[in-house]
Amino acid sequence: MKQAKYGLLLYIFLALPPVASLMESVMIVHMHMQLTLLVLSGFLMGTFFKQRFASFFNNWNQSGVPGVILAVVIWAYWMIPRIMDETLTMHSIEIFKYISLPFLVGVPLRDSWKKVSYTVKHILYIFMTINFIVMGWIYVAINQQICNNYLLVEQRTLGFGSFAFAACMIIYGFIWIFSERKEHQQSS
Amino acid sequence: MEQTIKETIRYPKKLLGVNPNDAKVSLAYLSVAFISLLIGGLLGLVQGLERAGLIELPSWLNYYQVLTAHGLLLLVVFTATFTVGYQFANLSHSFGGLLPKVRTLAWVGFYLMIIGVGMVVTMIVLNEASVLYTFYPPLAAHPIFYVGLVFVVLGIWACCLGVFINYRHWRKNHPGQVTPLLAFFAMGVFVLWFFASIGVTIEVLTLIPWSMGLVETTNVMVARTLFWWFGHTLVNIWYLVATSAWYVIVPKIIGGRHFSDKLIRLVVILLVILNIPGGFHHQIIDPAISQSIKFLHVFMSLSIAVPSLMTAFAMFAVFERTGRKLGGKGWLGWLKKLPWGDVRFLAPMMAMLAFIPGGAGGIVNTSNQLNQVIHNTMWVVGHFHITVGISVVLTFFGICYWLVPYLSKRKLTPKMNKLGVIQTIIWTVGMMLMSTSMHIVGLMGDPRRTSDTTYGGHEVAASWIPYEMVFAIAATLLLIGVIIQVYAVFHMMFLSPKGQTEFPVAEPEEHAPVAPLWTERWGLWTVLLLAVIAMAYVVPIVDMIMNAPPGSPPIRTW
Numbered sequence: 025m026k027q028a029k030y031g032l033l034l035y036i037f038l039a040l041p042p043v044a045s046l047m048e049s050v051m052i053v054h055m056h057m058q059l060t061l062l063v064l065s066g067f068l069m070g071t072f073f074k075q076r077f078a079s080f081f082n083n084w085n086q087s088g089v090p091g092v093i094l095a096v097v098i099w100a101y102w103m104i105p106r107i108m109d110e111t112l113t114m115h116s117i118e119i120f121k122y123i124s125l126p127f128l129v130g131v132p133l134r135d136s137w138k139k140v141s142y143t144v145k146h147i148l149y150i151f152m153t154i155n156f157i158v159m160g161w162i163y164v165a166i167n168q169q170i171c172n173n174y175l176l177v178e179q180r181t182l183g184f185g186s187f188a189f190a191a192c193m194i195i196y197g198f199i200w201i202f203s204e205r206k207e208h209q210q211s212s
Numbered sequence: 213m214e215q216t217i218k219e220t221i222r223y224p225k226k227l228l229g230v231n232p233n234d235a236k237v238s239l240a241y242l243s244v245a246f247i248s249l250l251i252g253g254l255l256g257l258v259q260g261l262e263r264a265g266l267i268e269l270p271s272w273l274n275y276y277q278v279l280t281a282h283g284l285l286l287l288v289v290f291t292a293t294f295t296v297g298y299q300f301a302n303l304s305h306s307f308g309g310l311l312p313k314v315r316t317l318a319w320v321g322f323y324l325m326i327i328g329v330g331m332v333v334t335m336i337v338l339n340e341a342s343v344l345y346t347f348y349p350p351l352a353a354h355p356i357f358y359v360g361l362v363f364v365v366l367g368i369w370a371c372c373l374g375v376f377i378n379y380r381h382w383r384k385n386h387p388g389q390v391t392p393l394l395a396f397f398a399m400g401v402f403v404l405w406f407f408a409s410i411g412v413t414i415e416v417l418t419l420i421p422w423s424m425g426l427v428e429t430t431n432v433m434v435a436r437t438l439f440w441w442f443g444h445t446l447v448n449i450w451y452l453v454a455t456s457a458w459y460v461i462v463p464k465i466i467g468g469r470h471f472s473d474k475l476i477r478l479v480v481i482l483l484v485i486l487n488i489p490g491g492f493h494h495q496i497i498d499p500a501i502s503q504s505i506k507f508l509h510v511f512m513s514l515s516i517a518v519p520s521l522m523t524a525f526a527m528f529a530v531f532e533r534t535g536r537k538l539g540g541k542g543w544l545g546w547l548k549k550l551p552w553g554d555v556r557f558l559a560p561m562m563a564m565l566a567f568i569p570g571g572a573g574g575i576v577n578t579s580n581q582l583n584q585v586i587h588n589t590m591w592v593v594g595h596f597h598i599t600v601g602i603s604v605v606l607t608f609f610g611i612c613y614w615l616v617p618y619l620s621k622r623k624l625t626p627k628m629n630k631l632g633v634i635q636t637i638i639w640t641v642g643m644m645l646m647s648t649s650m651h652i653v654g655l656m657g658d659p660r661r662t663s664d665t666t667y668g669g670h671e672v673a674a675s676w677i678p679y680e681m682v683f684a685i686a687a688t689l690l691l692i693g694v695i696i697q698v699y700a701v702f703h704m705m706f707l708s709p710k711g712q713t714e715f716p717v718a719e720p721e722e723h724a725p726v727a728p729l730w731t732e733r734w735g736l737w738t739v740l741l742l743a744v745i746a747m748a749y750v751v752p753i754v755d756m757i758m759n760a761p762p763g764s765p766p767i768r769t770w
Contacts, residue, residue, distance in 0.1 A: 046504070049504070050504065050751065052750065052751055053508075056747070057747070177754065177755060177758050177759065180754055180758060181750055181751050181754040181755065184750050184754050185746060185747075185750040185751070188742075188743075188746030188750055189743065189746060191742070192739045192742045192743045192746065193739075195738070195739055195742065196735060196736065196739040199735030199736075199738070199739070200735065203380070203735060
């Protein structure tokens with residue numbers, strides 16, 4: 025339950041208007057940090073929802089796969105460049121961001137994570153890595169401004185940032201395959 | 213036969229101090245460290261006397277040459293070689309001996325560093341590289357100077373590789389076990405060193421064609437940013453090395469036990485992950501980095517204060533606990549029970565105490581508005597004389613009094629201990645005089661990196677002179693301290709009476725929980741470190757490259 029409290033605190037912090045506007049003023053911070061932290065807040069709050077609505081999760085997310093699919097679909101939606109614009113100009117989308125990312129990505133992911141097999145986890149990991157690579161490529165290669173609210177240089181920065189995260193994920197993937205997986209298997 | 217070799221490799225015996233091979237590696241590094249300290253210390257005195265106007269350097273030797281050599285020999289060569297020597301000794305002790313290929317890598321690293329330092333020093337002596345120890349553009353040195361730096365980095369990488377190989381080997385053969393604390397620290401130090409040196413390597417590789425004239429200009433801002441990626445992290449590598457002794461060695465010397473294993477490992481992990489972006493606070497007054505990015509980096513720099521405060525809490529808890537166990541009563545009675553007459557405790561204790569004002573000064577440097585006041589003044593020089601000069605170097609000196617006799621199979625005699633206590637007092641007084649006067653005169657506006665600060669006898673400049681005289685007095689004391697320390701180290705290496713010395717490693721408290729295995733996930737820590745670097749550096753570097761001003765040609769001001 026401690027985790028849920030931390031998650032709620034993080035959520036409230038991220039919703040504070042000065043924090044939200046500071047994070048949304050820099051494209052890469054908006055997309056890579058704010059969105060991720062919102063998911064994290066939901067992930068932490070997930071312990072509360074799992075306990076409070078145990079039967080709901082058991083009925084609707086028994087295998088964990090529906091939760092993962094929901095998380096992936098919502099996450100993919102937030103990767104569409106025009107949504108960045110809309111969230112800055114339309115209040116309804118901004119509100120949707122603060123509901124969808126914690127509660128439709130973070131919470132179901134928390135419930136699913138222990139239920140799904142390693143194969144699903146690996147697929148999700150590979151999906152996220154490819155997602156970062158494709159985003160990086162789009163944002164670096166396109167010479168036109170694809171978000172009205174952000175400059176071309178910020179767009180490129182986001183692209184390179186995505187490449188950097190993809191590189192981190194690939195490196196960790198290799199470390200996992202060649203070393204930590206074996207240790208994990210040995211210790212469990 | 214083959215089986216025996218395999219067994220030796222898999223389960224090496226406790227060889228350090230018995231097998232001369234492992235000890236030789238450490239002693240070789242320590243010898244270079246203390247020769248560098250002697251030369252660097254001498255140059256420090258020359259610099260202090262010149263700055264105070266007490267001597268005038270001959271025409272063939274200028275102030276900036278001395279400043280460059282003093283900085284590089286002490287901040288790079290002394291610290292690097294000491295760190296490698298000490299960390300390999302720790303690793304060998306913890307793992308029961310180095311693997312033969314790791315020992316070879318350590319020697320490869322040693323010779324690469326020697327070649328590199330030789331090239332660098334030669335260029336400085338020839339007055340071809342008076343670029344100060346920060347060596348970033350637009351000041352341009354001779355290409356050989358930069359090539360020498362590449363060799364130094366390659367040497368460090370060879371050592372990093374050796375540590376990683378030995379660590380993996382140990383983990384493979386000890387599944388489900390956490391590594392001994394000193395080896396854990398060694399991993400932290402070398403992981404940080406490896407990633408810190410990537411920034412400076414990219415910088416130096418771009419500067420070589422630039423200094424050769426093959427490329428006309430270079431992007432100064434990118435180079436400065438890459439330098440501080442390394443420069444700031446280097447400071448924290450020293451700090452991590454020092455904390456390894458504070459946490460693990462000092463408690464044993466005072467007759468106590470070390471603090472929570474889990475907390476210690478968490479401190480190491482946090483220092484490794486959070487460290488590199490701290491470099492930006494060295495660039496607070498640089499143009500081309502937006503205010504909001506600088507603001508974000510204040511948090512990144514200050515995050516280092518968290519593990520530092522955890523260390524302060526843990527260490528004083530150990531002191532109090534041990535002091536009380538030894539019979540100390542009342543609020544501060546436990547302090548009297550600590551072994552103040554033992555140099556192995558006194559030196560690191562002074563180092564820890566100095567870290568209190570040193571750390572506070574660091575917070576001043578990290579804060580935007582305060583940094584505007586002190587950035588280009590002697591305050592900064594005072595800051596690193598108290599942090600490096602006392603907190604780091606005195607810990608290193610304290611380590612010598614058990615490590616050197618242990619490695620050379622000799623004894624620390626009461627006489628040598630007394631000499632060490634005297635040296636510690638001289639050093640502390642000298643360094644406190646120097647750093648305090650530097651801090652004060654810095655607040656009065658005295659600039660750093662400037663040979664002559666008389667400004668035609670202006671009254672403000674004249675008010676700095678008494679403080680500069682104190683620099684000279686302090687530099688003299690410090691040279692005496694250097695001479696004593698170098699004498700002590702080589703005496704303990706070759707002349708002290710033969711015998712056994714303890715390698716003091718503290719045990720955990722009785723019934724203390726074992727450190728969790730998740731702390732050993734170095735793959736994850738490395739990736740988090742990379743992610744933090746990406747978060748910190750992608751925005752400003754892309755901006756510096758995409759909105760780059762015209763680059764700078766090589767400039768030689770001397």
